[in-house]
Amino acid sequence: MIPMNTLWKSLLTLSLVVSVVLFAGCGKQHGSREFSQPSLPTAQVRAQTAQMKKQALTEEVVGTVRAKVRAILEAKLSGRIVAMPVELGQQVKAGALVAQLDAAEIKARFEQAQASLDQADRDWKRAEELLKHQAMTRSEYDAADARRRVAKATLAEAQAIMSYVNVSAPFGGVVAKKWAQVGDLAAPGKPLIEIEDPAVLQLEADVPEAIASRIQRGGTLAVRVDALSAQWGELPSSPTGTDERRASLEAHPTQATGTVTEIAPAADPATRTFRVKLSLPPTRGLMSGQFARLIVPVGESSSVRVPATALVRRGQLEIVFVVTNGRAQLRLVKTGKQFGDEIEIVSGLDGGESVVNEGVAQLADGQPVEAK
Numbered sequence: 031m032i033p034m035n036t037l038w039k040s041l042l043t044l045s046l047v048v049s050v051v052l053f054a055g056c057g058k059q060h061g062s063r064e065f066s067q068p069s070l071p072t073a074q075v076r077a078q079t080a081q082m083k084k085q086a087l088t089e090e091v092v093g094t095v096r097a098k099v100r101a102i103l104e105a106k107l108s109g110r111i112v113a114m115p116v117e118l119g120q121q122v123k124a125g126a127l128v129a130q131l132d133a134a135e136i137k138a139r140f141e142q143a144q145a146s147l148d149q150a151d152r153d154w155k156r157a158e159e160l161l162k163h164q165a166m167t168r169s170e171y172d173a174a175d176a177r178r179r180v181a182k183a184t185l186a187e188a189q190a191i192m193s194y195v196n197v198s199a200p201f202g203g204v205v206a207k208k209w210a211q212v213g214d215l216a217a218p219g220k221p222l223i224e225i226e227d228p229a230v231l232q233l234e235a236d237v238p239e240a241i242a243s244r245i246q247r248g249g250t251l252a253v254r255v256d257a258l259s260a261q262w263g264e265l266p267s268s269p270t271g272t273d274e275r276r277a278s279l280e281a282h283p284t285q286a287t288g289t290v291t292e293i294a295p296a297a298d299p300a301t302r303t304f305r306v307k308l309s310l311p312p313t314r315g316l317m318s319g320q321f322a323r324l325i326v327p328v329g330e331s332s333s334v335r336v337p338a339t340a341l342v343r344r345g346q347l348e349i350v351f352v353v354t355n356g357r358a359q360l361r362l363v364k365t366g367k368q369f370g371d372e373i374e375i376v377s378g379l380d381g382g383e384s385v386v387n388e389g390v391a392q393l394a395d396g397q398p399v400e401a402k
Contacts, residue, residue, distance in 0.1 A: 070397040076388035077353050077401050080336045082381035085369065087329040093235030095255065095320040097226035098309065099201060105131060105216035106194040114212050114222075122199045122225065129197040129210070129222050136192055143181070143188040150174075150181035203227040206318065226318055231310045233288055235324045236303035244326055245290060245306055252325040253288045253308065258315050286313050288324075334379055335372040340387040341365065350379060351386040351393050353401070358386060360395035 109131035116128045157174035160166035207224035216222060233253050237245060245251070288308030297304050308324070310316065341363075342349045348365055351358040363378030379385070386393065393399070 070394055072398040072400050073358070073389060073393060074402055075353075075358070075386045075390075075393070075399045077384045077399075078337055078340070078387045080334050080375065080379055080381055080383050080385050082332055083335050083372075084330055084332050085367075085374075086327045087331050088325045089241050089328050090254075091235045091237050091241075091324040091326060093233045093253075093322050093324050095231055095310065095316060095318055095322050096234055097203075097206070097228060097318045098230040098232045099203070100206070100224060100226035100318075101200055102207075102221045102224045103128060103197055103199075104219060104221055105129070105197060106218060107131070107136075107191065108215065108217045109133070109136075109195070111210060111212050111214050111216050111222075114210065116205050116208070116223065118205055118208055120205045122203065122205060124199055124202045126199045127196055128199055128205075128225075129216070131195045131197075131216055133192065133195040136188075136195060140185075140188040140192050143185040147178075147181035147185045150178040154178040197222060199225055201225070201227060228318060229312070231316060231318060232291070233308045233310055233322055233324060235306050235308075235322075236298070236301060237306050237324070237326070239297050239302050239304065241326050241328055242293075242297075242304040242306075244328060245293060247290050247293050249290050250287050251290065251308060251327075252285055253310065253322050254285045254325060255313075255316060255320055255322045257320050258313075286310055286316070333366065334375040334381045335369065336375055336379070336385050337387040338368065338371055338373045340385045340390060341373055342390050350375075351390055351395075351399075352379070353384040353386060353399055356398055356400075358393045358395065358397050358399045 111129055112132050113130040114128065116122060116126075122128065154174045154177070157166055157171045161168070161171045203225045204227075205223055206226045208222075210216065210220075210222045288310050290306060291309050292305075292307040294305040306324070336350060340350050342351075348363050350361050350363050352361050353359075361378055364376045366374035366376045368374070386399065388402075
């Protein structure tokens with residue numbers, strides 16, 4: 031029979047041996063995993079230092095593009111419209127007929143005034159001959175001369191009224207609106223059509239009183255028209271399309287520079303805003319009635335910027351790779367506004383750090399890199 035102490039010693043020795051064997055086996059398996067993990071190749075990249083740059087702080091004020099020269103045409107007398115030879119969008123020259131009224135009654139008044147003048151002129155000539163032969167008194171001659179001058183004035187008035195029958199364009203432009211058609215009754219104060227000159231455009235915006243003091247007459251401000259970017263479609267944003275994007279922006283600009291021409295001297299008591307008008311340069315695709323934004327600078331701030339090609343978007347994540355000790359370190363960042371080919375980094379990156387700006391899409395965290 032084996033003593034109890036000897037039995038306990040044997041069991042303890044056996045358990046220690048099993049533990050050592052298991053520990054050694056685990057260590058070999060772990061070592062084999064590390065050994066089997068493939069090493070990442072060295073990537074050839076281009077890097078650029080993230081720079082701290084200043085930019086202007088701005089406030090955007092909504093406005094409307096309008097023609098600087100525009101007019102709403104009305105009839106100066108009542109009458110039925112018998113002709114309106116213009117349509118929406120039609121080009122018209124200065125003095126061109128845009129509406130004609132029924133002139134039967136007015137023409138009758140004109141003929142009556144003409145007949146009265148003819149009779150008064152004959153009476154005056156007869157009175158003049160009689161006065162030469164002293165067959166008429168001076169007062170009778172003066173009365174005939176007065177009737178002649180009254181008839182002239184009556185005819186001139188009838189001629190003026192007759193001219194109101196035809197409504198003409200005061201300047202060359204485009205028919206922007208049309209409120210009446212042939213057969214409608216025209217009357218003073220009732221608009222017929224609106225004509226505007228599309229060659230000279232301006233922006234009208236109601237600026238809040240808090241920033242109105244930053245706008246000076248004669249100054250220049252940036253104006254952005256969103257409809258222009260929608261008109262030209264989505265521009266390339268990939269790293270390989272940078273040159274194409276720049277060329278598209280130059281050919282189809284979405285932003286113009288306007289000159290402040292008018293500032294209201296008093297605020298609107300209902301909205302607490304000041305009406306501001308800016309003249310706009312000729313811009314392809316810019317039309318009256320478009321929605322625009324007036325960009326008013328209100329200060330200055332600094333932020334970190336990197337090339338737009340350095341940013342990688344994976345789902346909702348925004349990533350840049352920072353070069354640290356010869357390796358690409360993945361960094362989650364938060365972006366802000368884009369300034370041309372650069373993008374603002376709000377958080378996640380400090381100025382002076384080196385970021386990869388070419389060959390970013392193929393990089394992995396911790397991969398060795400070599401700058402070209």
